[in-house]
Amino acid sequence: MSDVPELPGEFSVDLPAYARSLGIVVTGEESGMPVLSVDFGPMVEGRPQHFHGGATAGLLETAGYAALRTALIAAGRDPQLKPINITVQYLAAGKSKPSFAIGRITRLGRRNANVTVEAWQDDRARPIATAVMNILMA
Amino acid sequence: MTTPPARFDARAASQWFFRHGHTGWLGLRFTDQGENWVELELPWREDLLGDRSRPVLASGPIISLMDMASGMAIWQASGSFNPVATLDLRVDYQRPARERASVRGRVECYRRTRSAAFVRGIAHDGDLNDPVAHIAGVFMTIGADPREANPALQGSGGE
Numbered sequence A: 001m002s003d004v005p006e007l008p009g010e011f012s013v014d015l016p017a018y019a020r021s022l023g024i025v026v027t028g029e030e031s032g033m034p035v036l037s038v039d040f041g042p043m044v045e046g047r048p049q050h051f052h053g054g055a056t057a058g059l060l061e062t063a064g065y066a067a068l069r070t071a072l073i074a075a076g077r078d079p080q081l082k083p084i085n086i087t088v089q090y091l092a093a094g095k096s097k098p099s100f101a102i103g104r105i106t107r108l109g110r111r112n113a114n115v116t117v118e119a120w121q122d123d124r125a126r127p128i129a130t131a132v133m134n135i136l137m138a
Numbered sequence B: 001m002t003t004p005p006a007r008f009d010a011r012a013a014s015q016w017f018f019r020h021g022h023t024g025w026l027g028l029r030f031t032d033q034g035e036n037w038v039e040l041e042l043p044w045r046e047d048l049l050g051d052r053s054r055p056v057l058a059s060g061p062i063i064s065l066m067d068m069a070s071g072m073a074i075w076q077a078s079g080s081f082n083p084v085a086t087l088d089l090r091v092d093y094q095r096p097a098r099e100r101a102s103v104r105g106r107v108e109c110y111r112r113t114r115s116a117a118f119v120r121g122i123a124h125d126g127d128l129n130d131p132v133a134h135i136a137g138v139f140m141t142i143g144a145d146p147r148e149a150n151p152a153l154q155g156s157g158g159e
Helices: A017-022 A053-074 B010-017 B021-026 B059-078
Strands: A025-030 A033-038 A081-090 A099-108 A112-120 A127-137 B029-033 B037-042 B084-093 B103-112 B116-124 B133-141
Touching (some): A033 A053, A053 A099, A053 A127, A053 B021, A081 B059, A099 A127, B010 B029, B037 B059, B059 B084, B059 B103, B059 B133, B103 B133
Antiparallel strands (some): A081 A127, A081 B084, A112 A127, B037 B103, B084 B133, B103 B116, B116 B133
């Protein structure tokens, strides 16, 4: 929590219905990209007291799209986004505390983007999961 | 959780798996099973949309569906309910699901070693020959590790 800076008022990203239902919110900003978070609770629980791998993936994916949208807005573009693929690496169990995630644009092309996403809990330097996403822009 | 049956049975296990937690919230349902595969259904729901412009399920819950079907396929193949942790899961999206359609995830566990289990499968919305997505994943079989201090139980593991 302490690693996440305060959110500037003008910084906002539209999260999809799925992300809002799951309780994902934008909690901060880092290097111009939104930091997303989700609290632990029954909606994200897999085995007792741990995040379900699918919920962690949902947070990563949402952060990836939020990062890409942010970069596109900065570039004055507003294309429709279509997922090509996502590969999630699970590095550590998600415990019963908030999780955070941020996306980084590895490459922003004309037709597709490659986005890398990281999720962590209390230690920013120890990610619990990472993802690479390829997204088509039409 | 309650005491598992002698031999893991996906249909029976679904009755208590989907009562609570993330998969309960998603409303996952059991649909079919084979010797080494399981199929689950993610029902259509208005608040699971991924796109403002079209009424199609978001890809996030589809990953959850496939992750859960993967775990259950591993238990189905091994016959026992030993905890597994997702190491790596890849989803290749072929096309959006049809509007207002439920999505089914069918995953098979095609190989198990002492410590790893490999899965592959498809997500579809009715036609097995026209999938919404293909998936491939690797899981660690935590319970199979003979070491007393099992690092997978302490630090690592996805689920």
